[in-house]
Amino acid sequence: MAKLKVAVLISGRGSNMGSLARATMDPDFPAEIVLVLSNRPHSPGLELAQEHGIDIRVIDHKEFADREAHEAAMTQALEEAGTELVCLAGYMRILEEGFVNEWRGRLINIHPSLLPSFRGVDTHERALERGVRVHGCSVHFVTAELDAGPIIAQAAVPVAPDDTPETLSERVLEAEHNLYPHALALIASGKIRWSGDSAVADSDVTEHDVAVFPNPL
Numbered sequence: 001m002a003k004l005k006v007a008v009l010i011s012g013r014g015s016n017m018g019s020l021a022r023a024t025m026d027p028d029f030p031a032e033i034v035l036v037l038s039n040r041p042h043s044p045g046l047e048l049a050q051e052h053g054i055d056i057r058v059i060d061h062k063e064f065a066d067r068e069a070h071e072a073a074m075t076q077a078l079e080e081a082g083t084e085l086v087c088l089a090g091y092m093r094i095l096e097e098g099f100v101n102e103w104r105g106r107l108i109n110i111h112p113s114l115l116p117s118f119r120g121v122d123t124h125e126r127a128l129e130r131g132v133r134v135h136g137c138s139v140h141f142v143t144a145e146l147d148a149g150p151i152i153a154q155a156a157v158p159v160a161p162d163d164t165p166e167t168l169s170e171r172v173l174e175a176e177h178n179l180y181p182h183a184l185a186l187i188a189s190g191k192i193r194w195s196g197d198s199a200v201a202d203s204d205v206t207e208h209d210v211a212v213f214p215n216p217l
Ligand code: GRF
Pocket: 010, 012, 013, 014, 015, 016, 017, 045, 089, 090, 091, 110, 111, 112, 137, 173, 176
């Protein structure tokens, strides 16, 4: 079966992009990365993508008059690469409604919290401030409302009494690196899709496919 053509949007380190790239090296993985696109010319993730032999593009937002023009250029680059699904992986700009609607149902993101808790930035700091015992990450479809689109899959991690935002973020990041390729495989194989306003799963998708429970500390 033809592999789903995926583009990954990054702004920085690109470790989630790296985990997706590693997963796609498996010949049986149902998706391939056709492009890594960054809005920042010096994202370390660009070099990592090149090490994997993936085409890269920089579309620097600073070179455009406004967000719409920047995102129209991104859509053009994505289309030129034959993109069928866009994965946001540490893309640090809020996307305009036009772009989100253009890619509706074909645009997913990984967020470092168990949504709908802790939308936005500084999730680990805020989770510790609130004293949550369980934290984690979510892969979701992107809608115009920030971090509020239909949830595809989630992984939970325990919070240790002596956690700092750094130690907690490391634990969550490890969970992200497992969850994102897994969620992408579910989408690419058509087992989960956008329908109406929700993420609909085939009947053979079990809770183990979409929910990763915390390992004890
Ligand atoms: C990750 O924590 C991701 O969930 C969030 O931004 C971070 C990006 O890290 N959206 P990386 O660039 O993938 O290493």
